[in-house]
Amino acid sequence: MDVITVERGHLFFFFAYDVGFDISLPEARRLAEAEESPGLAGLRPAPAHLQYRPRPLSVPFGTVEVIHAGSPFRLEATAKIFDFGALSIALCLPLGQIGWEEFTSTALSLSGAGGVENAARGVAARLFDKIRPAVTRPGFADLVEEYNLWHIGGFLPAMNGSQALARFPQDIARLLTLERGDFSDAAIAEILRNPIRYFENDFCIPEWNAALVYDPRYQDTVEVLEFLNVQMLELRFFDKILHAALDDMGEEIRKKRGILSVLHDPYETPLRKLSEIKMDVSLLRERIGNALKLAGDVYLAKVYEEARRKAGAETWEGTIRDQLKALEDIYTILNNRAAASRAETLETIIILLIALEILMGLLRR
Numbered sequence: 277m278d279v280i281t282v283e284r285g286h287l288f289f290f291f292a293y294d295v296g297f298d299i300s301l302p303e304a305r306r307l308a309e310a311e312e313s314p315g316l317a318g319l320r321p322a323p324a325h326l327q328y329r330p331r332p333l334s335v336p337f338g339t340v341e342v343i344h345a346g347s348p349f350r351l352e353a354t355a356k357i358f359d360f361g362a363l364s365i366a367l368c369l370p371l372g373q374i375g376w377e378e379f380t381s382t383a384l385s386l387s388g389a390g391g392v393e394n395a396a397r398g399v400a401a402r403l404f405d406k407i408r409p410a411v412t413r414p415g416f417a418d419l420v421e422e423y424n425l426w427h428i429g430g431f432l433p434a435m436n437g438s439q440a441l442a443r444f445p446q447d448i449a450r451l452l453t454l455e456r457g458d459f460s461d462a463a464i465a466e467i468l469r470n471p472i473r474y475f476e477n478d479f480c481i482p483e484w485n486a487a488l489v490y491d492p493r494y495q496d497t498v499e500v501l502e503f504l505n506v507q508m509l510e511l512r513f514f515d516k517i518l519h520a521a522l523d524d525m526g527e528e529i530r531k532k533r534g535i536l537s538v539l540h541d542p543y544e545t546p547l548r549k550l551s552e553i554k555m556d557v558s559l560l561r562e563r564i565g566n567a568l569k570l571a572g573d574v575y576l577a578k579v580y581e582e583a584r585r586k587a588g589a590e591t592w593e594g595t596i597r598d599q600l601k602a603l604e605d606i607y608t609i610l611n612n613r614a615a616a617s618r619a620e621t622l623e624t625i626i627i628l629l630i631a632l633e634i635l636m637g638l639l640r641r
Contacts, residue, residue, distance in 0.1 A: 280376040280443070283430035286494075287369040287383050289351070290502050291396035292421040292509035295404050296361040296411035297556065301333055303410035304357050308403060310335045313356055316496050316576075328568050332364075333357040337399050340367065342391040349386065351395065355403050360563045361411065362506050363403060365396040373432070380447045387424050387454050387486070419516065421509035424486040425501055426451050427494045437479040437490055441468060452483040472582060474575045482583035496573075500580050503568050504587065510564050511592040514557055518599035521553050525606045547614060550607050554600065561596075 304310060310333035337353035351367040358364070369386070371379065386392055401416065408414050431440065441448065449459045449467045459467070471479040478491035482501065489497050525546060570577040584590075 278433060281432040282371065282374050282376055282379045282428055283432050285371045285374070285379065285429055286425075286427040287371065287386060288425040288427065288498060288502075289367040289386070289392050289396065290423045290425065290505045291365045291367075291393060291400070292506045293363045293365070293397070293400045293404075294361055294417040294419060294509060294513045295363055295400075296414040297560075298361055298412040299357055299359050299407065300410040300412075301330060301357065301359050304407040305333050307410055308333070308335050308357070308406045310357060316499055329566060330359055332359070335403060337403075340395040340399065342367075342386070342389065342395050344386060344389040344391055351392070353395070353399050355399055356502070356506075357403070357407065358506060358567070360510070360560055360567070362509060363400050364502055364506050365399050366502060367392060367396055376431075376444070376447070379426075379428075380451060383424070383426050383451055384454060384456060393420065393422065417513060419509060419512055421505050421512060422485070423501060423505040423508075424454070425498060426486065426488045427498070428488070428490045429492045429494070436477045437471070437473060438476070440490055441471060441479065448481070448488055451488050452481060452486050454486055470582075472575070472578050480579050482579060482586055484586045484588065487583060496576055497579055500568075500570070500576050501583055504580060504583050504589075507564055507584075508587055508589065508592070510560065511589060511596065514561070514596050515592060515599070517553065517557065518596060518603065521550070522599060522602055522606075525550065525603065525610070547607065547610055550603060550610070554603060554607075557596075557600065 305312075313328070313332045313334040315327045315331050333356065335355040335357065337355060339350045340353045342349045342351060349369060351369050354366045354368070356364040356366070369382075371382075374382075397420070404411075404414075404416055428440075435443065445464045445468060446459060449464050450456060452467055467483070468481065471481045473479050474491075478493075480487060480489045480491065480497055487497075487501055491497065570580055
């Protein structure tokens with residue numbers, strides 16, 4: 277059997293972090309000496325409006341060294357700053373000519389290496405310290421969303437996309453699932469089903485935590501999948517916020533009000549908090565959803581939608597919708613109780629005034 281060599285390629289490791297409610301990009305640009313990200317390169321015919329709105333900032337961080345299994349790896353680090361409070365750290369290992377087996381073993385080995393995420397978190401923490409004055413409600417959340425992208429620019433000897441899929445089904449399945457075992461024929465057929473193709477010499481197969489891109493013009497696909505990883509982080513972050521809010525509001529509903537509650541509005545604070553949470557989540561969802569529109573680029577839209585489906589975005593969004601609906605119901609309950617409380621307070625005041633008037637009348641006699 278011929279020895280197959282990856283002519284050129286990259287191993288990308290994306291890590292997304294939430295650092296606040298909002299980031300002033302002009303201020304962050306000054307603080308971090310950042311540049312506007314070039315965004316989509318437009319490598320395939322598509323409308324000119326397919327770009328970020330607004331474009332994130334890009335900050336190069338040079339190389340970071342990761343020691344894994346006793347071997348050093350030097351990865352190129354780049355950070356993106358998004359206006360909706362997220363940072364994306366991309367660590368990339370560029371590869372020249374490398375044997376196929378070494379390519380797959382290196383990718384699988386580094387995908388599970390804690391040192392890679394530690395390096396990314398270190399870059400994110402340093403950047404956060406720099407831009408903190410530009411962040412509204414700053415706070416480095418403990419959540420992290422990660423995604424792996426394996427890029428192959430070409431093979432030696434040359435082969436097209438169909439030939440590569442037929443030649444390496446087991447290895448490709450391992451790269452996509454980050455598993456090392458031998459897959460059944462049925463599992464391979466399911467994993468490799470419906471690769472996204474544009475030309476004969478390319479394909480993209482996204483899975484829930486990794487994607488394989490065989491394409492000499494890979495940059496836009498990388499950009500889209502990195503952004504999707506940021507969106508997935510924010511969905512998890514919304515879920516965390518709403519889950520905590522539901523717990524808090526559940527306690528509010530179960531609270532017993534004391535007799536002195538007639539002297540003040542006991543529901544003012546929880547109702548205000550509920551309104552703020554609902555408004556914050558709605559605003560952020562709209563901004564994130566409108567940050568990058570792909571209608572008009574059929575290939576990138578397919579890549580995005582398939583990766584989004586595999587990552588379970590619809591499930592997360594359904595959960596968030598249910599949580600928002602539950603908060604709406606709680607808001608209605610508390611609002612009704614607040615109205616009843618105000619009515620009770622008014623009745624108490626009227627009774628006290630009547631009693632006072634009677635008392636004053638008796639004293640005048």
